[in-house]
Amino acid sequence: MRSTIVIIVLIVLSSFTLHKYFVSLSQIELNSQTNRIEIASKYFTDDLIIALEEASLKKINLGNGEQDSTTLSLLTKYFEQHVELDVNDSLSVKMNFLGYEDGFKESWIYLESDSIPLTVQELGITNSSLFNSIEGQKHMIHFKFKDFQSSDILGKDSQKATFSLP
Amino acid sequence: MSPLKWDLINIIAFMRRIVVLMLVMASVMVNAQNTNKSKFKQLKEEWRSPNAYRNAAGAPGYKYYQQQADYNINVTLNDEDQSISGEETITYTNNSPDDLEYLWVQLDQNVRAQDSDTKKMSNTSIKGKMSFKGLEKLHNDFDGGFKLSAVTSASGKALDYTVVKTMMRINLATPLKSGATYSFKINYAYNINDRMKMGGRSGYEYFEKDDNYLYTIAQFYPRMCVYSDLEGWQNKQFLGNGEFALPFGDYTVAITVPADHIVGSTGTLQNASKILTAKQRQLFKKAETADKPVIIVSQEEAEKKEKSKLDKTKTWIFKATNVRDFAFASSRKFIWDAKGVKVGGKTVMAMSYYPKEGNPLWEKYSTEVVAHTIEVYSKFTVDYPYPVAISVHAAQIGMEYPMICFNYGRPEEDGTYSKKIKYGMMGVIIHEVGHNFFPMIINSDERQWTWMDEGLNTFVQYLTEQEWERDYPSDRGPSQHIRHYMGGDKKYIAPIMTNSESLIQFGNNAYGKPAAALNILRETVLGRDLFDYAFKVYCERWKFKHPSPEDFFRTMEDASGVDLDWFWRGWFYTTDHVDVSINEVNWYKIDTRNPAIEKPFKEEQKAKQAEQISEYKNKTMLKATATEKNDSLNDFYNKYNPFEITLLDQNDYDKYVESLNDEQKALINAGYNYYEIKMSNEGGLITPLVFRFDFVDGTEEIVRIPAEVWVRHEEKISKVFFFKKEVQNIKLDPFLEMADCDMSNNYWPPRMELSKFKVYKNSRNYYKQQGENLMQKARRNETLKQE
Numbered sequence: 001m002r003s004t005i006v007i008i009v010l011i012v013l014s015s016f017t018l019h020k021y022f023v024s025l026s027q028i029e030l031n032s033q034t035n036r037i038e039i040a041s042k043y044f045t046d047d048l049i050i051a052l053e054e055a056s057l058k059k060i061n062l063g064n065g066e067q068d069s070t071t072l073s074l075l076t077k078y079f080e081q082h083v084e085l086d087v088n089d090s091l092s093v094k095m096n097f098l099g100y101e102d103g104f105k106e107s108w109i110y111l112e113s114d115s116i117p118l119t120v121q122e123l124g125i126t127n128s129s130l131f132n133s134i135e136g137q138k139h140m141i142h143f144k145f146k147d148f149q150s151s152d153i154l155g156k157d158s159q160k161a162t163f164s165l166p
Numbered sequence: 167m168s169p170l171k172w173d174l175i176n177i178i179a180f181m182r183r184i185v186v187l188m189l190v191m192a193s194v195m196v197n198a199q200n201t202n203k204s205k206f207k208q209l210k211e212e213w214r215s216p217n218a219y220r221n222a223a224g225a226p227g228y229k230y231y232q233q234q235a236d237y238n239i240n241v242t243l244n245d246e247d248q249s250i251s252g253e254e255t256i257t258y259t260n261n262s263p264d265d266l267e268y269l270w271v272q273l274d275q276n277v278r279a280q281d282s283d284t285k286k287m288s289n290t291s292i293k294g295k296m297s298f299k300g301l302e303k304l305h306n307d308f309d310g311g312f313k314l315s316a317v318t319s320a321s322g323k324a325l326d327y328t329v330v331k332t333m334m335r336i337n338l339a340t341p342l343k344s345g346a347t348y349s350f351k352i353n354y355a356y357n358i359n360d361r362m363k364m365g366g367r368s369g370y371e372y373f374e375k376d377d378n379y380l381y382t383i384a385q386f387y388p389r390m391c392v393y394s395d396l397e398g399w400q401n402k403q404f405l406g407n408g409e410f411a412l413p414f415g416d417y418t419v420a421i422t423v424p425a426d427h428i429v430g431s432t433g434t435l436q437n438a439s440k441i442l443t444a445k446q447r448q449l450f451k452k453a454e455t456a457d458k459p460v461i462i463v464s465q466e467e468a469e470k471k472e473k474s475k476l477d478k479t480k481t482w483i484f485k486a487t488n489v490r491d492f493a494f495a496s497s498r499k500f501i502w503d504a505k506g507v508k509v510g511g512k513t514v515m516a517m518s519y520y521p522k523e524g525n526p527l528w529e530k531y532s533t534e535v536v537a538h539t540i541e542v543y544s545k546f547t548v549d550y551p552y553p554v555a556i557s558v559h560a561a562q563i564g565m566e567y568p569m570i571c572f573n574y575g576r577p578e579e580d581g582t583y584s585k586k587i588k589y590g591m592m593g594v595i596i597h598e599v600g601h602n603f604f605p606m607i608i609n610s611d612e613r614q615w616t617w618m619d620e621g622l623n624t625f626v627q628y629l630t631e632q633e634w635e636r637d638y639p640s641d642r643g644p645s646q647h648i649r650h651y652m653g654g655d656k657k658y659i660a661p662i663m664t665n666s667e668s669l670i671q672f673g674n675n676a677y678g679k680p681a682a683a684l685n686i687l688r689e690t691v692l693g694r695d696l697f698d699y700a701f702k703v704y705c706e707r708w709k710f711k712h713p714s715p716e717d718f719f720r721t722m723e724d725a726s727g728v729d730l731d732w733f734w735r736g737w738f739y740t741t742d743h744v745d746v747s748i749n750e751v752n753w754y755k756i757d758t759r760n761p762a763i764e765k766p767f768k769e770e771q772k773a774k775q776a777e778q779i780s781e782y783k784n785k786t787m788l789k790a791t792a793t794e795k796n797d798s799l800n801d802f803y804n805k806y807n808p809f810e811i812t813l814l815d816q817n818d819y820d821k822y823v824e825s826l827n828d829e830q831k832a833l834i835n836a837g838y839n840y841y842e843i844k845m846s847n848e849g850g851l852i853t854p855l856v857f858r859f860d861f862v863d864g865t866e867e868i869v870r871i872p873a874e875v876w877v878r879h880e881e882k883i884s885k886v887f888f889f890k891k892e893v894q895n896i897k898l899d900p901f902l903e904m905a906d907c908d909m910s911n912n913y914w915p916p917r918m919e920l921s922k923f924k925v926y927k928n929s930r931n932y933y934k935q936q937g938e939n940l941m942q943k944a945r946r947n948e949t950l951k952q953e
Contacts, residue, residue, distance in 0.1 A: 025654070
C-alpha cells in the first residue's frame with residue numbers, strides 16, 4: 001500500500017478520444033537461438049501521442065509516416081523505462097528499444113532484450129506504459145516459445161504477466 | 167470436370183508419384199457429438215421465428231408497426247453559465263396493437279449526474295503515480311444531469327412519474343390505447359459539460375484566447391424510448407457505450423442563443439428572413455447550385471464577432487420531418503460554408519460550421535467530404551432523404567446525429583497540418599456523415615447491437631474512402647487488418663452478436679470485424695453484383711424503420727439467393743478465425759503407356775535416384791567385383807536393358823491405343839499435371855479458398871473455390887487441380903482477402919512466414935527527419951530558397 005500520490009504531469013498538450021476502447025497488442029517471443037526476448041507491440045497512435053506528450057511535455061510527431069530522431073529518442077526513453085523483464089524470479093534483464101513503425105491509426109513498437117544468460121524457466125514481463133495517461137488502458141500479450149503459446153491481459157492493477165515455460 | 171474423365175483416370179490407374187511432400191499433419195480433434203453441431207447448420211434455433219411483424223424474407227411483415235414521437239421544443243442556451251433550459255411537448259402515438267400502462271422516457275444527461283451508475287461502475291485505482299488529469303477526473307464534482315421542474319399533461323396537470331437513473335417512467339392514469347395519441351410536457355434544465363475536460367458526445371469547448379465558447383448540443387431534451395415487437399420498451403440503462411434507440415417523429419425546435427451566434431442544426435431553418443441578413447440568404451441561394459462551397463459567414467466576420475459580446479438573444483426555429491433525434495451547434499466563432507449536392511433529383515445542402523482554428527483544413531475539405539459521402543452512400547444504400555447534411559468542427563470527437571455531426575481535425579496554429587490530421591479528419595467526417603444512413607435512417611437499436619450501425623457504417627465508410635482517392639489510408643475494411651484481432655486469445659474476444667455493453671475490444675468487435683466480414687462477403691463470397699443488390703434491398707426495406715440482426719441476415723440471403731447461414735454463424739455468432747493449412751501436396755501425371763515416352767522417363771528417374779552410401783563408396787574403393795573380374799559369370803540378366811523399347815512394347819501400346827476412343831486419347835496425350843492438395847481448417851471458421859498457382863514458365867492462374875467445399879468435411883479436405891503447365895509454387899489467399907490469420911502454412915513449397923518482429927529487424931528504417939510535419943518542412947525549404 002502506498003500512501004502518497006506523486007503528481008508527475010501538469011500540462012496536457014493534446015488528446016483524442018475518438019475510439020472508446022484502449023487496447024495494445026504485443027507479440028512476445030523467446031527466440032530459442034539467441035535466448036533473447038523479442039517484442040512487437042501495436043498501439044493506437046493517438047494513445048501513444050497522449051502518453052508521450054504527458055511524459056516529455058513535447059509535441060510528438062507520430063502517425064504521419066515521417067520518422068524522426070526526436071520521436072525515436074523519446075520513444076526509446078519511454079519504453080525502456082516502462083517495459084521490464086525478469087527471468088526465473090531472480091534476474092532482471094534489460095530491454096532495448098529497437099525502433100518503431102508509425103501508422104496513421106496504429107503504430108508498432110519493437111523491443112529486444114539483452115541475451116539471457118540462464119535457461120529460462122519463468123518469464124516476467126511488466127508493461128506499465130500508458131496506464132497513467134489513458135484511463136481504461138489494457139495490454140494484450142501473446143507469448144510464444146517454440147510450440148508453447150500463452151496469453152495474458154495487463155491492466156492498471158495487474159501490470160505484470162508471468163509465463164512458466166514447459 | 168466431367169465424371170467420364172475421372173473414370174478414365176481410374177481405369178488408367180497407373181498413376182505415378184513423382185514428388186511427395188509430407189508435412190506434419192496437425193491433429194484435429196473430432197468430438198463425439200450426438201447433436202448437430204455442423205458449421206453449416208441452419209440458424210433456425212438462433213433466430214426468432216418469422217412472424218407478421220418481420221417476415222422470413224427479412225422484410226417488414228404485413229403487421230409491422232412502429233411508434234411515432236413528435237416533439238415541440240423551446241430551448242435556451244445560456245452562454246453566461248453554460249447551461250440549457252427548455253420545455254418540450256411530446257406527442258406520442260401508439261401504433262402498436264398493445265395498450266400501454268406507462269411510457270418510458272430517456273434522461274441521457276443523467277449519465278453525468280453526481281449519483282450516476284457510470285461514475286460508480288468505472289474502475290479507479292492509484293498506483294503510486296497519478297496525473298492531474300486523472301485526479302481531476304476522480305474529484306469531478308460537476309453538477310450534471312437533468313433538473314426536471316415540471317412533468318405535466320398537455321393541459322398542465324402534474325403527472326405521476328418515476329425516475330430510474332437514466333430513464334423515466336410516466337405512470338399513466340389510464341392506459342394509452344392501441345392507435346391513440348397522448349401529449350405531455352416536460353420543463354427541464356441542465357449544466358453543459360466541458361467536453362475538453364470531461365469528455366462526452368456533446369458539450370462545450372472554451373477558447374481562452376478570445377474568451378468564447380463553442381457548443382455542440384445533443385441529448386438535450388428528454389427523449390422517448392422505443393417500444394417494439396422486439397424488445398417491448400427498450401429501457402436498458404444508458405451506461406456510456408451502448409448508444410441510442412429512438413423512435414421516428416417530426417420536430418419543431420426553437421433555439422434561443424446570443425444574438426451574435428450562428429446555429430447549425432438538424433432540420434430546415436423556418437425563420438431565415440428574421441435571422442439571416444439579406445446577404446447571407448443570397449449567398450445561401452447561390453450555394454445551392456455552386457460547384458464548390460460558398461462561404462456564407464466568412465472568417466473575417468467571425469473574428470470580428472469574437473471580440474465583442476451581444477446581450478441580446480435571437481431565436482432560431484428549425485423543423486425536421488421523420489427523424490429519430492435532433493442536435494445543434496452554436497457559437498459566435500462559426501464560419502459557415504455550403505454547397506448543393508444533387509441526390510435523387512433533389513438538392514441536399516452539404517454544409518460546415520467551424521471556428522478559425524479549423525482553418526485552412528476545414529474550408530478546403532469539410533463540405534466537399536460531406537458532399538462526397540452523401541453521393542457514395544446514396545449509391546450503395548438509399549438516396550439521402552434529408553434537406554441538409556452538416557459537419558461541425560469539434561476538437562477530439564466524432565459523433566453523429568440526424569443531418570448533423572461533430573468532427574475533429576484541427577491544424578497547427580501556423581496553418582500547417584500533418585497527414586494524420588488530414589486523413590483523420592476526412593475519415594471521421596465520412597464516418598459520422600455516414601451514420602445518417604446507419605442508424606439515423608436505417609434505424610437499428612444501438613443500445614442492443616453496436617455492430618448494426620458501426621459495423622455496417624464502417625464498411626460503407628471504407629468504400630467511400632476508396633472512392634475519394636486511390637490508396638486512401640483506410641484502417642478498417644480490408645480483411646487483413648482484422649487478422650491480429652481474430653487470431654488472438656479467445657478469452658478476450660466476444661462474438662459480434664454480443665450486447666453493446668458487454669463487448670470486449672469494442673472497436674475490433676463492433677467496427678473492424680463486421681466491416682471486414684462484409685468486405686469478404688462482397689469481394690470473395692458473393693461478388694460485387696450479388697452483394698450490392700442485396701445490401702441495397704436491405705437498406706430500402708428498412709429505411710425509416712427498426713431492423714433487427716435477423717432482418718439483415720435474412721434479406722442478404724433472400725435477395726442474393728445464396729445460403730449464408732454458415733457465414734453468419736461463423737463470423738457473427740462465434741469467435742472462430744480463418745486459418746487454412748496446406749499440409750500436403752502430391753503431384754501426379756497420367757501414365758501414357760507409350761514406351762517411347764515412359765521408358766526414357768523411367769531411366770531418367772533411376773538415374774536421379776540417390777545412391778546408397780556403400781554403393782557410392784564402392785565405386786572408388788572396390789577395385790572390381792566378381793562379375794567384372796570374370797565375364798563368364800554374366801548372363802542374360804546382366805546384359806538386359808530394361809529401358810530398351812522393344813517391338814513387343816510397341817505392339818502392346820498400339821493395342822491399348824486402339825481400345826481408346828478419341829476423347830480418351832486426347833486426354834492421355836494432353837500431358838496434364840495433377841496436384842492433389844490436402845488441407846486442414848485450423849481456425850475453425852469456414853472460408854472460401856483462393857489459390858494462386860505459379861507455373862514454371864513464369865505465368866500464373868487464380869482459382870477460386872466456394873466455402874461449400876467444407877460442407878461434408880469441416881476439418882480436413884483434399885482437392886485435385888490440374889494444369890498442362892508444371893506448377894512451381896502454390897499460394898493460398900494471394901490477395902489477403904480471406905483474413906487467414908496464419909499465413910505460414912499457406913505456401914507450397916512451404917515457406918517460413920516471418921514474425922512482425924523479424925520482418926522489422928530485417929528491414930530497419932533510418933531516422934533522418936526532425937520533429938515537424940511535411941508541410942512545415944516544405945515551408946522551411948521555401949524560406950531557405952528565398953534567403
